[in-house]
Amino acid sequence: MEAYCVKCKQKREMKDAKQVSMKNGKKATTGACPVCGTKMFKIGG
Numbered sequence: 119m120e121a122y123c124v125k126c127k128q129k130r131e132m133k134d135a136k137q138v139s140m141k142n143g144k145k146a147t148t149g150a151c152p153v154c155g156t157k158m159f160k161i162g163g
Contacts, residue, residue: 121160123151132158 119135122128132149140146140161147160 121158
């Protein structure tokens with residue numbers, strides 16, 4: 119899944135992407151940037 123990396127300031131493909139559920143019950147995806155290793159987060163399925 120593609121998400122925006124705040125550190126690189128570019129959209130990149132997430133590494134180790136996992137589906138998570140937020141407190142309000144909505145789905146989200148979390149992972150890491152393959153270039154710099156910063157955590158990435160994308161709201162939505």
